Amino acid sequence: MIDNFLLLFDYPVLSADLALNGLLIGAVFVLAAFGMALVWGVLNIINIVQGEFVMLGGFVALMAAEAGLPVLLGIPIAALALFILGWGLYRLVIFRVIDRDLFVSVLATFGLSIVLQQLSNELFGADVRTLEAGLGTLLLFDGAVALAQIKVLAFFLALGLGLLLWLFLKYSRLGQAIRATAQNPRAASILGIDTDRVYAATYALNAALCGAAGALVVMAWAIHPYIGLPYTVRSFLIVIVAGVGNIGAVVAAGLGLGAFENVAGFIFGTEYQIALVFLLMVAVLVWRNLRLQRKRMYLK
Amino acid sequence: MSLLLDVKGVTKRFGGVVANDAVSLSVREGEIAGLIGPNGSGKTTLFSSIVGAHPIDAGAILYEGRDISSLRISEIARRGLTRTYQQTRIYGQMPVIDNMRISAPDVKEGILPLFRRAGRASEARARDLLSFVGLYEKRDLLAGSLSFGQQKLLEFAMALMSEPKMLLLDEPTAGINPTLINGLIDRLKRANKEFGVTLFVIEHNMRVIMNLADRITCLAHGQVLASGTPDEVREDPRVLDAYLGAQ
Amino acid sequence: MSRSAARYAAIGGAGLLVLAAPFLAPAFVTQFTFLWLMIVFALTWDLMGGQLGYNSFGNILFFGIGAYACAVFQRDSGLGYYEALALGAALGGVLAAAAAAFLGLGILGLRGHYFAIGTLGLGIAAGEIAGGWDYVGAGSGMTVPLFPGALELRSLFFYFTLAALALATFLTLRWLYGTRFGLALNAVRDDEDKAEAMGLYTARLKTAAWSLSAFFLGISGALAGNLIGFIDPRDVAFAGATYGVWMVLMAILGGKGTLWGPVIGAAVFHITQEIFWTYLLGWQRVALGLLIVAIVVFFPQGILGTLREKFPGRFGSKAEVQ
Ligand SMILES: Nc1ncnc2c1ncn2[C@@H]1O[C@H](COP(=O)(O)OP(=O)(O)OP(=O)(O)O)[C@@H](O)[C@H]1O
């Protein structure tokens, strides 16, 4: 452990390699976190199925490619498929838990996450899968830092999608309705906004976003049926660090988390990487809460 | 009479809003003090500051001669200074009688006394206080199923059950049937006399507070506007202004 | 007189049934043994989730700590089987309680869903760590010492130890809920700010409750590890996707915040599971997820809660006394 830590200083290029690769996957975290913040802000629920949406997006892209479609086409297809799934889940389950205690929505979406996880396990098998996009590798610093081009592409696509979402929320009519509902659902419905539809659209949009993120994950990294929960926890972690409304902070936190994970995973051993993410979340929660407790408040 | 509570220049801000602006006032041991003021003048905020529900931005709060402004709400409660809430707070999923039982004074000593059987005296006191506020028949109902006014009375009884030295009551007559208000005034006075509890009462009902309080302080826009006997405050033109201006 | 006589008769009958069950239906001893384990799960979860209002997704952590602590003690102590198991189980319980007290310093300050998600993080992190830590066998898990006796004796041994544990847990909680400590737990659940404002020592209360819950879970982990014979970090010790969720589910199914609810929930869940699970051929966990959603969304009051609502006179909360 210490050896690996020192290695980072002896070979700064190695650190750069780790951090850069981490930054790249961080963009995917940003996307999932965006979606979680959106659903949290608008529907006031914490969506534990978030990560399963990512995972399913990956499998959809995989199937699309196996059906002979161009690999990159998997991204919109995954988004579309997940949009439909999200809409369906909203109509079946989510709308029933919106006004209830937050624990109810946490537990209900946790149940959904188990369902989707296990369904995928039955349907696709438990193997780790990846989709070869057929792009080369980018060599930096005389070949000391190797970046797969697909990762770089995924990075920019993820950030591009995030930007698109932001523009959509800001300028489209539906986006404005979503923001109005987030601020004050009562007032929005008095103004003639169909809040139920807005909720459904928001939830489906979030699923689509995660689906696209998942498609990027399967191309640039890998997926398996149990990959979901860490993505949920990362999204949650990013949102509690950055806040629900602050886009710049979400991007920074997401990229930072990606880099942190990769470097920490190298130091402590990759077998502990997931544990580190979860512990980091716990630590951030506790730390933020302790700071609030000094002001005699607590996380709400 | 000695000062039990001495609020010195207390300021409390919420972001840009200055809810309390250098408020100074005092309450003597054994008296009934009143706090009035238009809506949003900072009365509830002052109560929260006194009992330690939130930290204050400036000033000092002396209780029994010691500064308690850095203490937490539970520590202050253990010293015998308790408040009731404007939007009543009771334990909704517990029976009324259990709300009383868990408010007994010895629960403030630690968690070991919780394993002791509550004494006969304590049980009797819980029942007496419920009778005192007219809720004895409701003792086995879930507290959450009581009406707002009944919850208000229950919260008052719970506060008395904990044997405070000083009790801050936030609008005790709000939501109480007008025909019962006289009875409530009577009970507050009896609590003050018989149990020796110093009372500090926020009240919007002028008739009630004039009848009840020995001395009254009036807040407006977070500042102390006037203080004195009920008659002095009633006649103060600034108080009249504040109330008429606020309408 | 006749009522209390009927009561004693019922208790005596139930006691006899518990003692005789493994001999009456020897084929089902293992199922019965697991039922006791489920009852401990549901009862200890409800102490936190139902009585204190702190819905933990990570209580499986304490089960895992108990399982591993005992197994390591059995492996390294050099004592005989029974001594090592007894001391190891005690050690597991104590370590789990200590872990709860320590973690509680930070985690129990979190409220509502933040507590739920924080504990979820703890449980999963623990499983991941155990899966990478060589001292406890890392991903390949740990085996426990062989039981020194015949197979039937082994099943009877674990049947009775787990029955005793479930009974001890039940009686402890029954006593606890009858004291003002129990009332204080409910007060925190109903309005923690108010409880604090009334001078209750809420932090100590929460820590004590979590430690007690962890203590029994730790012992159950120690026994369950030996019952199963093998500890795999993610499937047994820190099995968030099975035991960890079942705890929550059984308590809610039976009725949160009641003494008997978790027991009933555990029995109903375990029996349904034993009957139907095998027909689901690998789709059990899908069914489990669906069951969670269905119960949480459509049946949040649970069996006892619903009965209480329908027949308030007979089940707990009383009608107005005139
Ligand atoms: N927690 C809070 N956060 C932000 N602003 C607050 C908070 N509590 C009170 N305020 C503001 O402080 C001011 C004083 O409020 P406070 O509740 O103390 O008034 P009040 O005198 O009790 O009014 P009322 O008679 O209506 O109960 C108000 O402007 C209110 O909006």
Ligand SMILES: [Mg+2]
């Ligand atoms: Mg007020």
